[in-house]
Amino acid sequence: MPEPVQTQVFDGMALANELRRQLAEEIEDLTKAGKRPPCLAVVLVGDDPASRSYIKGKQRACSRIGMDAVEHMLPASTSQDELLALLADMNADDAIDGILVQLPLPDAIDPTVIAEAIDPAKDADALHPMTAGRLVSGKYDIASCTPLGVLACLDHHRIPLEGANAVVVGRSQIVGKPVSLLLQLRNATVTMCHSRTRDLETICRSADVLVVAAGRPRMVGADWVKPGAAVIDVGVTEVDGKLVGDVDFDAVQGVAGLITPSRRGIGPMTITMLLRNTLHAYRTRKGL
Numbered sequence: 321m322p323e324p325v326q327t328q329v330f331d332g333m334a335l336a337n338e339l340r341r342q343l344a345e346e347i348e349d350l351t352k353a354g355k356r357p358p359c360l361a362v363v364l365v366g367d368d369p370a371s372r373s374y375i376k377g378k379q380r381a382c383s384r385i386g387m388d389a390v391e392h393m394l395p396a397s398t399s400q401d402e403l404l405a406l407l408a409d410m411n412a413d414d415a416i417d418g419i420l421v422q423l424p425l426p427d428a429i430d431p432t433v434i435a436e437a438i439d440p441a442k443d444a445d446a447l448h449p450m451t452a453g454r455l456v457s458g459k460y461d462i463a464s465c466t467p468l469g470v471l472a473c474l475d476h477h478r479i480p481l482e483g484a485n486a487v488v489v490g491r492s493q494i495v496g497k498p499v500s501l502l503l504q505l506r507n508a509t510v511t512m513c514h515s516r517t518r519d520l521e522t523i524c525r526s527a528d529v530l531v532v533a534a535g536r537p538r539m540v541g542a543d544w545v546k547p548g549a550a551v552i553d554v555g556v557t558e559v560d561g562k563l564v565g566d567v568d569f570d571a572v573q574g575v576a577g578l579i580t581p582s583r584r585g586i587g588p589m590t591i592t593m594l595l596r597n598t599l600h601a602y603r604t605r606k607g608l
């Protein structure tokens with residue numbers, strides 16, 4: 321019987337607040353020097369309540385750090401051409417530094433076409449293929465927000481990544497792939513798993529760092545976790561009106577060395593990295 325492990329629980333809200341304070345100070349310094357604050361433009365097509373609430377959260381986060389936000393709430397009937405025209409205007413508008421198009425989009429709009437229409441210099445949500453390509457090349461300024469949040473969490477807890485066995489469950493464009501690349505750039509040995517992976521449990525149990533982004537509630541139990549491993553639970557699924565992670569949080573306590581909760585875990589870090597990306601895009605474009 322292995323010794324129980326003292327499990328640290330990541331406080332994503334506390335770290336997010338600390339990082340947002342630093343961003344607010346940077347913006348204050350810029351405005352004191354006579355510069356305008358950075359501005360994030362957010363676009364929502366349709367009236368999905370969850371997306372609407374994410375957008376509101378992002379706008380609130382902007383205003384709290386002194387960043388401007390403009391919103392475009394478009395009806396679900398918006399055509400792809402209309403959205404492309406709006407993006408062209410925003411790309412040309414010097415007062416806009418970051419552009420976020422909230423996903424998912426209605427079926428009539430191809431998200432790949434939209435991602436490619438965002439100016440890479442304003443790609444705060446890291447959707448453009450050029451942004452993804454820069455991450456692949458290892459020379460990136462902006463990267464997907466959730467993966468940057470995962471890395472910030474691991475760094476905050478001083479989890480050694482060099483030579484570590486890292487397992488990522490999920491291979492999506494916005495989470496699994498960029499997390500795997502970021503970990504590889506930090507010299508972890510990365511195994512990327514997905515729905516066709518064989519013997520997932522054994523692979524997960526080999527991980528020093530386990531990042532789970534599958535959207536499968538409580539898929540990872542205590543038996544899947546190596547004692548002392550850092551377990552990052554990105555998944556959030558609503559089950560019976562409650563948000564549930566991909567990791568059985570209660571079961572892995574006493575096994576994992578570090579665990580992120582599904583509330584106040586990686587979520588607040590994702591928004592923080594959106595703010596960080598917008599400020600970064602602003603500074604780069606303006607040479608500041």
Ligand code: NDP
Pocket residue numbers: 466489490491492493494495496513514515516517520533534535536539554555556557586587588590
């Ligand atoms: P996607 O649905 O795009 O991707 C899910 C991935 O998980 C796919 O690669 C899929 O494999 C894999 N997968 C699904 N089921 C299994 C399984 N049983 N075993 C192994 N792999 C599996 O999701 P996202 O990446 O967009 O999001 C993942 C989760 O993270 C969701 O719960 C989402 O809500 C959450 N999320 C949370 C964020 C936050 O800020 N906290 C931000 C973004 C996402 P395959 O490719 O073979 O289909």
